[in-house]
Amino acid sequence: MTRIARVCVLGPSGRMGRAVIDAAAGRTDLRIVAAVDRADAPGLGAEVAAGVVASAEFAAALDACDVYVDFTNPAATRVAAETARDRQRGAVIGTTGMGAAEEAALDALAKVAPIVVAANFSLGVNLLLGMVRTAARVLGPDWDAEVVETHHRGKRDAPSGTALMIAKAIAAGREVDYDTVKRHTRDGDIGARPRGEIGVQTVRGGDVIGEHTAYFFGSAERIEITHRASSRAIFAAGALRAAAWVVGKPPGRYDMQAVLGLH
DSSP: OOOOOOEEEEEETTTHHHHHHHHTTTTTSSSEEEEEEOOTOOTTTSEEEETEEEEEEEEEHHOSSSSSEOOOOOHHHHHHHHHHHTTOOEEEEOOOSHHHHHHHHHHHOOOOOOOEEEEOOOHHHHHHHHHHHHHHHHHHHSEEEEEEEEEOTTSSEEEEEEHHHHHHHHHHTTOHHHHHHHEOOOOOOOOOOTOEEEEEEEEEEETTTEEEEEEEEOOOEEEEEEEEEOOOHHHHHHHHHHHHHHOOOOOEEOOOHHHTOOO
16 A cells, blocks of 8 residues: 655745645645744644644654655755754755755755755756756757746845756766856956856846746757746645655655656
8 A cells, every 4th residue: 555645844834835735735645744834924823734733843743744845945944954854754855045054954864864855846847957968968068058047036046946957967968067167147358258168147027936948059050948937836746746756765865857767
C-alpha cells in the first residue's frame, strides 16, 4: 500500500504557502497535516485547510509530518532547517536569494534527511533547463548567451533563482565554470563582449509572476527559448509532487530534475 505523505506548509499567509495548500486539495498521495507561520502573521489560529489550524509552533508540526514545504525567506528557511535537522524531517525548499549560512543549514539537514531544493518547481522550466544545456553544448561559446528574467515589482532577489539555474545550465553545457564567465550587470564603457561570456539581465515591474528567456546569438541568426508562468499554481503543484516523491528517500540533497527523472 502506498504511503500518504504527511505535509507541513510554512507561511500559509503568503502567496506561495496559500497556493501549496490550495494545490493539495483532492490529492490522494499526500495530505496537509500542519501549517506554520510567523507569530505576527494574519490568520494565525484560523483554519487554513480541512482540520488544519495555522500555528507558530514549528517543532510540534514537524512531529506530526513527514516533510515540510518552505517558500518563505532566507532567514526563516535557515531556522526551519536547523529545527528539522534535530528531527530528521524531509523538506521541499523553494526559497530563493539564500546566502552561505542558509545553504550550510540545508546541507546539514541533507546529511540526516532527504530534501529537494529548487529555485523553480515548474515542469516547463525544468524541461527548459535540459534544452538550454543541449543548445549550449551544440552551439558552443562562439554563440553569445544571455538570460533575461522579468518578475513583479515586489520580488526582492536579483537575478532570480530560475535565471541563475538557466545561466548555470548554459555553463554546464559548455563545460565551463559559471563564476568565471558570468556577467550580471553592465554599465558604462565596458568594452566589447568577451567570447564565452554568459549574461543575466533583470527586469522588475507590475505583477508579472515570472518570465525567463535564454538567448543564443549567432552570426545572422538567433535562438530564443522562453518560459512564461501565468499562475503560481504550477510551482505549488511541482512542490507537492516533490514532497510526495522525497518521503522515504535516503538522506541527501535532490533537485527537481531528480524528482522528474530527468537526470
